[in-house]
Amino acid sequence: MTGNDFIKDFPVLMQKTGNGKRLAYLDSAATSQKPVSVIEAVEKYYKVNNANPHRGSYELSMKSTDVYENTREKVKEFLGAESSKNIIFTKNATEAFNLLASSYGMDFVNADDEIVISIAEHHSNLIPWQRVAKVKNASLKYMYINEDTQLTMKEVKEKITDKTKVVSITHVSNALGTINDIKSIIDYAHSKNAVVIVDGSQSVPHMKVDVSELDADFMVFSGHKMLAPMGIGVLYGKLDLLHKMSPYIYGGDMVEYVYEQDATFDAVPFKFEGGTQNVEGAAGLMAAIEYLENIGMDNVHAIEKELVKYTYEKLSELPYVKIYGTSDVDKRCGIISFNIDGVHPHDAASILDSHGVAVRSGNHCAQPLFRFMGENSVCRASFYFYNTKEDADQLIEAVKAAYAMFEKWR
Ligand SMILES: Cc1ncc(COP(=O)(O)O)c(C=O)c1O
Structure with missing residues (x-):
């Protein structure tokens, strides 16, 4: 299996760029492209099933509810969760982290407690904890990575203590691609009796992740990075924890009884899903998971690993390219961040774009990480199973061209 087997399912990948070049889309860590089956599932939802879910006692509303709840069941199976009650739909990973910081952090972190995260966290798994730490007079502690950008168990054991209430950590770094030994x-x-939140944003779309095997207390990810539409994300939580947490968004649909001065709330997971939900997103997420299951998550991972190995080796041959992240390709997911000597990453990304290569440049919502590494910004090429060796070759040629373009200033 290679990316060539799948490209035809992705209309965006079939088009040429504005300057007539074939598109090498290498920004799936930011958002993935969508296969026709997902696009059609969303269209079908509006043609056949659209109504407000959970509220109506008429047939169409019940069909809409089924679309939503069947997806919850699907996500439960995909993640190896115990029950569909473990699955809460959110807007994205960011909203899931805000929910956790607000409903778990604010309820259960107290003065002098510790919240432990890693220096490689995305801002969405960092800023909400800064707020909890400030409001609750708790401390926010960081686990730092070593020279090979890996988080060692020595560091983990030094930072997680008997005072640690929450450990919130990414499975795979979005900036470096390093896979943490999350188990x-x-x-x-x-x-140490701490509750563990796993950021699965860069792992769940790319490899088999089983929350029960991992024994994660919470797991967070966004649908749009795994073929689904934007605007639907997932928070998995253990039931005993979800039961004792306060709601996050208050209003319609998440209540049981409402009185003038008080209210009681619906059961888990509904108490966390206030307001009209993103059913079209759920319809798309269902089709996205079906698509991934058809390939098999082990195959998804294998295709990406092959591509990353190939690209890493080719890029390493260029003496003017600095690659970030671990040199152990087995500990790297489909992400390669790099800089070209003498070319600002934003310039590099623009030049690459003119060669039909879409990469992201910047600090990848991980400013503390880059400050720690002494860098401002990097280019990031991120792969998904629909990428090919031709994409990698196009990237390498474009990198050579970017370096050559700045030759006269050296
Ligand atoms: C590791 C990681 N966590 C969280 C997020 C936030 O995702 P979203 O913007 O979909 O909320 C991202 C997005 O890039 C990410 O890569």
Whole structure:
């Protein structure tokens, strides 16, 4: 299996760029492209099933509810969760982290407690904890990565202590692609009675992730990075924790009884889903998971690993390219961040774009990480199973061209 087997399913990938070049889309860590089956599932929802879910007692509303709830069941199976009650739909990973910080952090973190995160977190798994730490007089502690950008168990054991209430950590770094040994971190945090939140934004779309095997307390990810539409995300949580947490968004649909001065709330997961939900997003997420299941998550991972190895080797041959992240390709997901000597990453990204290569440049919503590494910004090429060796070759040629373009200033 290679990306060539799948490109035909992705209309965006079939088009040429504005300057007539074939498109090498290497920004799937930001958002993935969507296959026809997902686009059609959204269209079908509006043609056949659209009504407000959960509220109506008429047939169409019930059909809409079914679309939503069947997707919850699908996500439960995909993640290996115990029950569909473990699955809460959010807008995206960012909203899921805000929910956790607000409903778990504000309720259960107290003065002098510790919240432990890693220096490689996306801002969405960092800023909400800064707020909890400030409001609750708790401390926000960081686990730092080593020279090979890996988080060692030595560091983990030094930072997670008996005072740690929450450990919130990414499975895969969006900026460096490094895969954390998440199972060992979870086990150690549990030995200290801390609750562990895993940011699955860059792992769930790319590899088999089983929340029960990992024994994660919470897991967060966004649908749009795994073929689904934007605007639907997932928060998995263990039931005993979800039951004791306060709601996050208050209003319609999440209540049981409402009185003039008080209200009681619906059961988990509904108490966390106030207001009209993104049913079209759920319809798309269902089709997205079906598409991924048809390929098999192990195959998705294998295709990406092959591509990353190929690209890493080719880029390493260019003496003027600095690659960030671990040199152990087995510990790297489909992400390669790099800089070209003497070319600002934003310039590099524009030049690459003129060669039909879409990469992202900047600090990738991980400013503390780049400050720690002594860098301002990098270019990031991120792969998905629909990418090909031709995409990688196009990237390499464009990098050579970018370097050559700045030759006269050297
Ligand atoms: C590791 C990681 N966590 C969280 C997020 C936030 O995702 P979203 O913008 O979909 O909320 C991202 C997005 O890039 C990410 O890569």
